[in-house]
Amino acid sequence: MTPYGGAGSGAVLPGPRDGTAEGGDAATPYASLHVVRAGALTTVQDEGRPGFAHLGVGRAGALDAPSARLANRLAGNPAGAALLETTATGCAVRPDRAVRVVVGGAPCRVTVDGRPVAWGAPVRVPGGAVLDVGHAEHGLRGYVAFAGGVAVPPVLGSRAADLLSGLGPAPLADGDVLPLGRPVRGGAPVGDAVPWAGAPGVLVLPLHLGPRHTWFTPAALRTLTTALYRVGPQSNRIGLRTEGPPLARGRAGELPSEGMVLGAVQVPPDGRPVVFLNDHPTTGGYPVVGVVAAPALAAAAQAVPGTPVRFVRAPG
Incomplete structure (x- = not known):
């Protein structure tokens, strides 16, 4: 043991x-x-x-x-x-x-x-x-x-x-x-019948564009918010990898490493978006096309490989 x-x-x-x-x-x-x-x-x-x-x-x-x-x-x-x-x-x-x-x-x-x-x-x-x-x-x-x-x-x-x-x-x-640890005295709840959220049939991720969306063509940005992606089998606690149409860049070159946040949608060289989850790196050099707000990521935790994914423009 x-x-x-x-x-x-x-x-x-x-x-x-x-x-x-x-x-x-x-x-x-x-x-x-x-x-x-x-x-x-x-x-x-x-x-x-x-x-x-x-x-x-x-x-x-x-x-x-x-x-x-x-x-x-x-x-x-x-x-x-x-x-x-x-x-x-x-x-x-x-x-x-x-x-x-x-x-x-x-x-x-x-x-x-x-x-x-x-x-x-x-x-x-x-x-x-x-x-x-x-x-x-x-x-x-x-x-x-x-x-x-x-x-x-x-x-x-x-x-x-x-x-x-x-x-x-x-x-x-x-x-x-x-x-x-030792249980809290009197910590047990009075009732035990509560609703639990179900796994998503379609994972909808509200997306705020930026900070590097200008690195992609206008056609690529339309693809991102209109095409159907799927959760890839290589997804893990670090990031949700997607399968679907690649996003074409509008400019060449590489970024110096910059800070990454929870929900950042990074686009590696294969062009397929990766949504950073809780164990994500704090810096990265691939462009971030947008950011998914943290409250929307709980559903991503329950999305099994093959689940359809749609990125939609977040309001505001």
Whole structure:
């Protein structure tokens, strides 16, 4: 077993911005979570570490932030408590003491020691029982919130894993052991029937043109906002890659590296737009034809490869 006693490289601060629910000291956890099946890609995420781009550190954090916040609320946690983000195939874990758990995000089959339990609502998992989060039936990313939060040590104020920089805890592996924080007293919600957003049938991304849209021909800009693209299979937490008609440049040459923001739509040499997601690089040299506002990116987190994508001009 590999205990999570440290977290990546970089300065470790005394605690995360939101605070772990009562206690949350990773050195003396309230409970331990044993990873039985890590799944295709399961990471620890919270609301990320914004504000460090000038140091070359990206935001990271849950890609589908509304689902992560809702799962935490139903588990009785602060909105920014650390939880697990699964990808496509789910995961299976075994707590060493009873804990309240909520599985949300992409709908899936959830079992405790093989018995079906509720998805999208609080569930009590006894100590020693195996919680199995199944394959996503619709969408791509699931969120598993534990009362008290996942209490791995914070890095730069966040417990989020950043796959590009390597900051934060590594993706889960079979046999890992994670600490859980102490649940908040009286933190359990009164009701548990809430709506969850579904996976998009068509991913519509409102686009603000610029700052480098003048590097492309007028025909290319019309193509961008009228053609049908699809989510490419190489998409990941760094960026959503698209398949579709390439965008022709109106000028030659290359840009010096410049700052990149969340939602930037960068166009590499093949001409097919890439939408930067939470683990994106903080600088880049390919022209950015436009920027998608952050609230529209939650749906991108649930868009499986092949999902149709339309870029539309944002108002204003």
